Amino acid sequence: MHDAGDYVEHLRRIFDRRRKQKAKGADDRRASRILAILGSARHNGNTAALTDAVFQNLDNAEVVNLIDYPISPYDYEKKNRRDGFLKIVKKMAKAEAIVFASPVYWYTMSGQMKIFFDRMTDLTDRYKPIGRSLAGKSAFLIATSNTQDAPPSFEPPFADTARYLDMRWGGMLHLPMGNRLAPTEKSQHLAKAFARHIESAMAASAEKTLNCQQRKTEQDTQHSSQI
Ligand SMILES: Cc1cc2nc3c(=O)[nH]c(=O)nc-3n(C[C@H](O)[C@H](O)[C@H](O)COP(=O)(O)O)c2cc1C
Numbered sequence: 001m002h003d004a005g006d007y008v009e010h011l012r013r014i015f016d017r018r019r020k021q022k023a024k025g026a027d028d029r030r031a032s033r034i035l036a037i038l039g040s041a042r043h044n045g046n047t048a049a050l051t052d053a054v055f056q057n058l059d060n061a062e063v064v065n066l067i068d069y070p071i072s073p074y075d076y077e078k079k080n081r082r083d084g085f086l087k088i089v090k091k092m093a094k095a096e097a098i099v100f101a102s103p104v105y106w107y108t109m110s111g112q113m114k115i116f117f118d119r120m121t122d123l124t125d126r127y128k129p130i131g132r133s134l135a136g137k138s139a140f141l142i143a144t145s146n147t148q149d150a151p152p153s154f155e156p157p158f159a160d161t162a163r164y165l166d167m168r169w170g171g172m173l174h175l176p177m178g179n180r181l182a183p184t185e186k187s188q189h190l191a192k193a194f195a196r197h198i199e200s201a202m203a204a205s206a207e208k209t210l211n212c213q214q215r216k217t218e219q220d221t222q223h224s225s226q227i
Contacts, residue, residue: 031091031094031095032060032061032062032091032094032095033058033059033060033061033095033096033097034055034058034060034061034062034095034096034097034098034099034198034202035061035062035064035091035092035095035097035098035099036051036055036061036062036063036064036098036099036100036101036142037064037066037088037092037098037099037100037101037113037116038051038063038064038065038066038101038102039066039100039101039102039103039109039110039112039113039116040065040067040101040102040103040110040112041067041103041105041110041111041112042067043065043067045103046103046144046177047101047102047103047142047143047144048063048065048101049177049182049183050101050142050144050173050175050177050183050187050191051063051099051101051142053183053187053188053191053192054099054142054173054191054192054194054195054198055195056191056195057191057192057195057196058195058198058199062091063101064088064091066084066088066112066113066115066116067112068084069083069084069085069087069088070083070084071083071084071085071088071112071115071116071119072115073115073118073119074115074118074119074121074122078122078126085116085119085122086127088116089120089122089123089127089130090130092130092134092137093130093133093134095137096137096138096202096206097137097138097139097140097170097198097201097202098134098137098138098139098140098162098167099139099140099141099142099198100113100139100140100141100142100158101141101142101143102141102142102143103143103144103145104143104144104145104146104147104150104151104154107151107153107154108151108153108154108157109154109157109158117157117161120161120165123165131165134165134166134167135165135166135167136166136167136168136205136209137167137168137205138167138168138169138170138198138201138202138205139158139162139167139168139169139170140170140171140172140173140194140198140201141155141158141159141171141172141173141174142172142173142174142194143155143172143173143174143175144174144175144176144177145174145176145177146176146177146178147176148176149174149176150172150174154172154174155172158172168201168205168208170197170198170201171197171201173190173191173194175187175190
């Protein structure tokens with residue numbers, strides 16, 4: 001026989017569960033307009049500093065650091081459902097533009113970023129609807145290294161992957177940062193210019209999408225009037 005105390009406890013658990021589900025739902029609906037995916041081996045390093053300098057000039061922009069969302073390498077047997085990958089790609093699906101941010105580690109993207117890119121293979125099968133939702137969004141790259149220019153082979157994997165997913169490639173901001181952990185006045189200036197570039201590329205992309213939609217509606221109307 002249960003007493004009143006058990007029953008109250010039972011109700012409290014139900015209300016608690018519902019409150020948590022509601023809070024989770026609200027969190028899932030909250031979307032950032034511009035999402036940066038940062039793949040540095042440290043939280044407050046050069047790439048984080050440069051990304052912050054760009055994002056200070058953008059509204060409704062969020063930086064997601066891959067080291068806060070442990071992601072396991074690509075698995076042909078798909079045994080990695082419970083890692084951080086899905087949380088990040090759901091955010092990508094809701095954003096209008098994606099900014100990848102990676103230091104140059106051994107002439108290429110960081111290991112954290114490469115694991116994330118390998119996992120994007122899941123967007124072509126297991127999470128295909130999310131993959132398709134990326135089409136038409138703009139993608140950009142922020143990079144830091146010790147050399148004046150990024151290696152020539154650094155940007156293409158980002159640009160090619162974005163294009164493969166039917167995203168619009170918006171280009172890269174690369175800065176040599178050396179051992180400096182804070183952007184200089186010159187890099188603040190370049191960061192601001194890149195933020196302006198992101199805004200105008202997004203506006204151009206939105207206009208292109210609208211024109212395509214209008215053209216399609218006109219074609220559909222013509223087609224149905226001919227029938
Ligand atoms: C593992 C590792 C590999 C690196 N490889 C290169 C490289 O190939 N070329 C280069 O110019 N700098 C290289 N660097 C320097 C970093 O690109 C540079 O310091 C960068 O700004 C670090 O960004 P972070 O603070 O976000 O890690 C390397 C640094 C590390 C830790």
